[in-house]
Structures are given as structure tokens and as C-alpha cells.
Amino acid sequence: MSDRGLTVAAGVNPALSEERSVRMLSVEGPIARLVNGPFEWFGSLGIFSWKVLKAAVTPPYEWRELIRQLDEVGSKSLPLVALAGAAVGVVISLEARYSLSRFGAKSMFPATLVYSVIQVMGPIITGLVVSGRVGAGIGAELASMKVTEQIDAIEASAINPYRLLAATRILACILMLPLLTLAADACGLMTGWFAQALVEPLSFHQFIQSGFKGATFNAFLPPTFKTAVYGLIIGLIACFQGMRTRGGAEGVGRAATNSVVLGSLFLILADVVLVKFILVVFP
Amino acid sequence: MATANDIAMKQGNAQGDGSVPVVAVENVHKSFATHTVLNGISLSVNRAETLAVLGRSGTGKSVLLRLIIGLETPDSGSVRIHGQDFAGLALDRMGEIRKKMGFLFQHAALYDSLTVAENVAFPLEHHRKEMSRSERADRVKQLLAEVGMEGDLDKMPSDISGGMQKRVGLARALALEPEILLLDEPTAGLDPISSGEIDELILKLQRERQMASIVVTHDLHSARTIANRLALLNQGNVVIEGKFEDLQQSNIAFVQEFLKQS
Numbered sequence: 355m356s357d358r359g360l361t362v363a364a365g366v367n368p369a370l371s372e373e374r375s376v377r378m379l380s381v382e383g384p385i386a387r388l389v390n391g392p393f394e395w396f397g398s399l400g401i402f403s404w405k406v407l408k409a410a411v412t413p414p415y416e417w418r419e420l421i422r423q424l425d426e427v428g429s430k431s432l433p434l435v436a437l438a439g440a441a442v443g444v445v446i447s448l449e450a451r452y453s454l455s456r457f458g459a460k461s462m463f464p465a466t467l468v469y470s471v472i473q474v475m476g477p478i479i480t481g482l483v484v485s486g487r488v489g490a491g492i493g494a495e496l497a498s499m500k501v502t503e504q505i506d507a508i509e510a511s512a513i514n515p516y517r518l519l520a521a522t523r524i525l526a527c528i529l530m531l532p533l534l535t536l537a538a539d540a541c542g543l544m545t546g547w548f549a550q551a552l553v554e555p556l557s558f559h560q561f562i563q564s565g566f567k568g569a570t571f572n573a574f575l576p577p578t579f580k581t582a583v584y585g586l587i588i589g590l591i592a593c594f595q596g597m598r599t600r601g602g603a604e605g606v607g608r609a610a611t612n613s614v615v616l617g618s619l620f621l622i623l624a625d626v627v628l629v630k631f632i633l634v635v636f637p
Numbered sequence: 638m639a640t641a642n643d644i645a646m647k648q649g650n651a652q653g654d655g656s657v658p659v660v661a662v663e664n665v666h667k668s669f670a671t672h673t674v675l676n677g678i679s680l681s682v683n684r685a686e687t688l689a690v691l692g693r694s695g696t697g698k699s700v701l702l703r704l705i706i707g708l709e710t711p712d713s714g715s716v717r718i719h720g721q722d723f724a725g726l727a728l729d730r731m732g733e734i735r736k737k738m739g740f741l742f743q744h745a746a747l748y749d750s751l752t753v754a755e756n757v758a759f760p761l762e763h764h765r766k767e768m769s770r771s772e773r774a775d776r777v778k779q780l781l782a783e784v785g786m787e788g789d790l791d792k793m794p795s796d797i798s799g800g801m802q803k804r805v806g807l808a809r810a811l812a813l814e815p816e817i818l819l820l821d822e823p824t825a826g827l828d829p830i831s832s833g834e835i836d837e838l839i840l841k842l843q844r845e846r847q848m849a850s851i852v853v854t855h856d857l858h859s860a861r862t863i864a865n866r867l868a869l870l871n872q873g874n875v876v877i878e879g880k881f882e883d884l885q886q887s888n889i890a891f892v893q894e895f896l897k898q899s
Contacts, residue, residue: 414763499748502746503746504749506742506746507746509708510706510708510735510738510742511760511764511813512731512733512764513760514728514732
């Protein structure tokens with residue numbers, strides 16, 4: 355039996371079946387949409403980034419809003435970041451003591467803790483915590499403004515929303531992430547040392563001296579300042595998701611979720627590139 | 638209540654100076670995906686004139702206002718403000734033209750994290766930087782007094798009624814002393830008394846400020862009161878344009894049906 359016969363026998367109109375497969379692959383079909391979706395998303399993100407960049411570098415500058423956002427991103431994230439950093443310090447301390455003891459390398463404990471916290475865990479934990487708190491906040495706030503036409507009202511009042519809403523939030527994320535990372539690092543080192551000191555006597559002075567022995571700025575500054583790129587990613591994606599929202603309360607929820615999920619995902623992916631970049635440029 | 642035409646007759650300049658219209662929409666087409674919303678629409682409004690745009694839901698009335706203020710771009714055709722084509726301008730350049738316009742959104746679109754006074758002060762803070770803080774506060778009080786909201790300066794938008802929100806939205810739209818006022822459903826969702834008050838307010842503003850206004854509405858009674866001219870839209874185009882009497886005398890079936898149902 356031919357294919358046509360099979361289709362007819364199964365009770366499917368061959369013309370409709372053909373039409374359906376054409377529709378699936380056409381410009382507006384579901385498969386085409388699935389393929390085009392990421393291209394469309396990245397294209398829109400590129401256009402959005404260009405508009406924000408153009409707005410950010412041309413006057414008038416929105417200093418007041420920038421200061422408000424620095425407070426929103428920085429001061430209000432500090433307790434959460436400090437707590438996360440402190441917890442990571444304890445975890446690394448416990449794990450490192452156990453692992454190093456097994457290999458008879460207990461003397462390496464301070465350096466292991468210092469390098470683990472400052473080079474790896476501090477930046478990434480800060481990035482993820484800020485992505486969760488600030489990314490969701492920005493995404494939901496801008497999405498809510500979008501669906502209630504408040505962003506249109508800003509534009510209708512002859513104010514550039516890319517400058518007022520997006521550029522200020524992105525810049526605040528870029529500026530505050532390295533500072534928050536320093537805070538997370540400091541808390542991690544303190545609690546890491548404290549967890550160790552509870553088991554074995556080790557003065558803080560001794561711990562710091564031993565941990566930073568032979569360390570250069572190249573070992574610690576690039577990992578801290580790479581978080582500015584995390585800030586860019588968190589702010590940019592949250593603002594983009596928020597300002598392109600459609601569809602009421604559901605759209606607001608989706609924007610908040612996407613801001614966190616995509617922000618965190620791109621942050622981790624960027625870390626892969628940044629670590630390699632730092633290793634090459636700052637050996 | 639004096640109607641817009643009475644006011645225009647008294648002022649004697651309802652049709653402006655006869656040169657370039659303040660707002661000119663020419664052969665504008667606009668579609669969203671496969672749905673055509675505006676299909677070659679043309680309209681114009683002169684100084685000290687109020688045009689009411691009527692029509693069924695989904696006929697593109699609000700889209701027309703959004704095109705005029707540049708929140709949407711036409712697929713083809715042109716929107717000219719004082720003779721200048723609006724489409725394709727950069728956002729900051731567009732801003733210069735937008736300063737001459739006031740827009741009242743259908744749901745007022747007040748900034749929900751700011752108080753009533755801060756909402757009205759918002760455009761002034763950005764565009765009247767030469768104003769001192771006290772001058773700005775005085776101007777905000779004056780604008781809110783004009784719309785009868787002077788006693789609610791420190792309230793949040795969520796604490797006031799829909800009608801009050803529209804009044805505040807109107808005060809915000811008037812903050813930069815616009816030459817063009819765009820009103821999207823100013824009386825929708827309001828009780829008859831509040832609707833009448835908003836109409837009265839719009840007429841008062843028309844009397845005092847000589848603006849070119851476009852009012853999108855479903856409310857035929859309100860349109861008849863506040864507008865010099867009415868335009869009835871159907872399927873993305875103007876079916877009829879003229880005074881209320883012209884609509885009454887029209888033989889077009891859709892016009893008769895619309896008047897009968899309103």
C-alpha cells in the first residue's frame with residue numbers, strides 16, 4: 355500500500371496532513387518558532403542593549419535614580435550576600451579540613467580557604483544571590499510597570515525609559531557586584547577561620563598571614579572584578595525581560611522567573627569564559 | 638452645560654489659522670501580526686479644536702492615539718505634529734515633540750510607587766529643572782487644584798478611586814502645558830456623575846488653554862458635549878467625520894446602528 359493509501363486508511367485527509375507539515379515548517383509554524391525563538395531573543399537583546407548603551411552615555415544623566423538603585427542593589431543585598439558568604443566559608447572550612455587531613459596537607463588549610471573563597475566561591479555565590487534577589491526584583495518591577503502602561507507613561511512624558519529605568523539599574527548592578535563580592539569574601543574568610551579555630555587553635559593573624567603568603571594582586575583582583583560582568587548580565591537580562599513583558603499578572607510572573615533563571619544560567623556560562631580569560635591574561 | 642461648539646464659536650477660531658494642522662494623520666496603516674487595525678486612516682486636528690474618535694471596541698481608536706504620541710509606529714502613512722513627520726525619529730528627538738503633548742491613559746497609568754503629588758511633579762522634575770523645589774510644589778498644587786484633587790497630595794494611587802486617578806492623570810498630562818491633549822477613554826468605567834465632572838473639566842481646560850485635543854471614547858453623550866467634531870471608526874477606517882448633526886443625518890447603516898445603540 356502506498357503512503358497515500360496508509361494515510362487515507364488511517365482516516366487522515368492527505369491534503370490536510372500535507373498542509374499541517376507545511377505549517378509546522380513554515381515561518382510561523384511551531385518548529386520554525388522553536389528554531390527562530392533563540393535568534394529572535396538574542397536579536398532583540400542586542401537591539402535593547404544598543405538602546406540602553408546609547409541612552410546611558412548621552413545626557414541628561416539620571417543621577418538621583420542611579421543613587422536610589424545603588425542603594426537598592428547594594429545596601430539591601432548586603433545582609434543576604436554576607437550571610438551566604440559566611441555559610442560558604444564554614445562549608446569550605448569543614449570540607450577542606452577533612453580533605454586536607456586525609457592527604458596530610460593540613461598546613462595548606464589557610465591558603466586553600468583563602469583561594470577557594472576569593473577566587474571561586476565568593477564571586478559565584480554573590481552573583482547567584484544577587485541574581486535571585488535583584489534579578490527577580492528588577493524583572494517583576496519593570497514587568498509590572500510595563501503591563502500597567504507606566505513605562506508608556508514615562509515615554510509619553512518625553513523621558514527616555516531606557517535611560518531612566520534600564521541604564522540606572524544595569525549600572526548599579528555593575529558597580530555594586532564587586533563591592534558585594536568583597537563583603538561575601540570577608541564574611542567567608544571570617545567564618546571559615548572561626549570554624550577552624552573552634553577545632554584547632556589558630557589565631558586570625560596567623561591564618562591571614564599563612565593564607566595570603568606569596569599571593570599577588572593578580573590572584574585576587576581579577577576574580578573580584580569579573581563580578582562586574584555578572585552585574586552586567588544580571589541587570590541587562592532582568593531589564594530586558596521586564597521591559598518586553600506582555601500579558602498581565604502571568605507575564606509579570608514569567609518575567610521575574612525568566613530574569614532569575616536566564617540571569618543565573620548566563621552568569622555560570624560567563625564564568626567559564628571569564629575564568630579561562632583570567633588564567634590567560636593574568637597568569 | 639456649554640458644549641465644545643459653543644466655546645469654539647465664542648472663541649471664533651475653532652478651525653485654527655487655516656495653515657498646517659496641529660496633528661495630521663495621513664493614510665496610516667497599522668497591523669499586529671495578521672490583524673489589520675488601521676487601514677489607511679486620515680484625520681487632522683487644529684488648534685483649540687477637540688476631535689472625538691468613536692467606534693466599537695477593537696477598531697483601533699487607542700492604537701491611533703498611541704501612533705500620534707509615537708508609542709507605536711505606523712506600517713505606512715505619516716503622523717505629523719505641526720507639520721513634522723514623527724515616525725522614525727530617535728527617542729530623544731521624539732521627546733522634544735512629546736513635550737508638547739499630554740496623554741491621559743485609559744487606566745490613568747499613574748506611577749504606583751509615587752504619591753499623587755509626586756506623580757504630577759514627575760514630568761516637571763525632568764523637564765523644568767530651572768524650577769526651584771517650592772516653585773515645583775506650588776505648580777503641582779495648582780495643577781491638582783485645577784482637577785479638584787488639591788486635598789489628596791500625599792495619597793498613593795492605590796488609595797484613590799478610578800475617577801480620581803483619571804483626574805490625577807489629567808493633571809500630570811497638563812504639567813508641561815501641552816499644545817496637544819490626547820485622552821484615551823477619559824470617562825470609561827466611571828459613574829455618570831464622575832463622567833459629567835470629567836467632561837466639565839475637559840471643557841474648562843478647552844476654554845482656558847486652547848489646546849488641540851483628541852478624545853477616544855465610547856461615550857456618545859460625552860463626545861457630543863466635549864468635541865467640536867466627531868469621527869466614527871469602523872474596520873480601521875473613518876466611516877464619517879463631522880458634527881453630531883452630520884452623524885444624525887447620515888444614511889450610512891453603520892452610523893445609524895451606532896447612534897441607535899449608544
